[in-house]
């Protein structure tokens with residue numbers, strides 16, 4: 001494709017489609033991408049579409065506040081999403097003429113709502129005049145109440161405001177190095193926990209050392225569970241719920257014999273590609289964690305969860321979900337924890353972790369497991385020398401990480417993790 005203008009239009013049209021899917025159908029962006037939503041786009045339009053969709057979802061509340069002044073009634077969702085995209089583009093420096101024309105063109109071609117193009121034109125012209133000045137005065141977008149309420153209850157109102165600021169700012173790129181790889185050429189900041197953080201990375205696959213497999217992308221918080229497990233060369237380790245494999249790679253790079261299990265064949269394929277790129281190896285099993293058997297020196301269980309700790313990178317989540325699935329996940333986590341415990345040999349150890357902000361998926365799970373299994377103890381010493389703050393250690397002996405921590409450094413994913421030792 002050589003013509004630039006139609007491509008930019010296609011990127012915006014696809015962005016609106018993605019917003020319709022998230023806000024209308026409750027689908028996650030990752031599901032839309034896996035189903036091929038970006039397939040027909042050129043690489044630069046793909047990147048632009050993803051960036052635009054993330055920006056709109058992060059600032060949806062601001063866009064709606066600006067738009068509500070100019071709308072007598074809410075238009076159909078897809079037209080509203082065109083207005084939202086136009087508003088976000090205009091308020092973040094987009095050229096008024098180009099943005100307004102693009103949205104009018106897109107809406108004019110809509111089979112059912114083409115007649116609303118005049119309204120779109122009028123509203124976006126008003127937004128172009130006044131929106132950019134109003135934008136910065138609006139509050140940082142809040143989480144929807146279904147999630148905000150339990151988080152305020154768990155962590156307090158001030159902490160949640162800090163989390164929302166982190167969600168709005170988005171996430172820098174964190175990198176885990178293969179042992180021995182020198183990543184100083186990448187610049188950025190070496191975090192106290194050992195990850196390297198790049199604030200303005202650009203295209204990941206173009207960075208030095210990516211092709212050679214010297215490193216992989218992994219949030220600083222997500223890099224800690226494998227560090228806590230501290231596997232030794234030759235140990236037999238089971239990585240349950242392993243794909244796309246950030247933790248598998250850490251443990252394989254440390255010389256352990258890793259068996260990685262995941263129920264999703266598609267995600268396991270990504271793990272396979274990651275291992276091939278980094279030149280690391282592990283035994284891969286596509287299957288149910290609950291059906292695994294055997295005895296291992298160490299088990300890492302990164303259980304499926306609400307993923308509410310990852311909203312900085314996945315701002316679609318609070319809009320696509322409503323919390324109704326979380327009860328089932330909490331039950332599954334408890335079952336997995338109990339099953340995984342059976343697979344730890346006497347004298348062995350296990351890390352249980354979830355990328356969730358909800359205590360029900362973290363602190364409470366470990367508290368209950370400690371009551372249920374007399375041979376289980378939580379190891380608090382594993383946090384020594386990890387680069388984390390002692391104040392983050394929880395009552396039952398786990399580590400609670402939150403996006404309002406390290407605010408001055410660019411924050412971190414929300415995570416819970418605990419190292420559980422089995423009596424010998």
Ligand SMILES: C[S@@+](CC[C@H](N)C(=O)[O-])C[C@H]1O[C@@H](n2cnc3c(N)ncnc32)[C@H](O)[C@@H]1O
Pocket residue numbers: 240241242243244245246247248261262263264267287288289290302303304305355
């Ligand atoms: C939080 S993600 C894992 C991230 C991974 N540990 C990493 O570090 O890259 C949770 C994973 O659990 C997998 N999963 C969900 N239910 C499962 C089950 N019953 N058995 C095995 N894997 C499961 C999902 O496919 C998903 O890949």
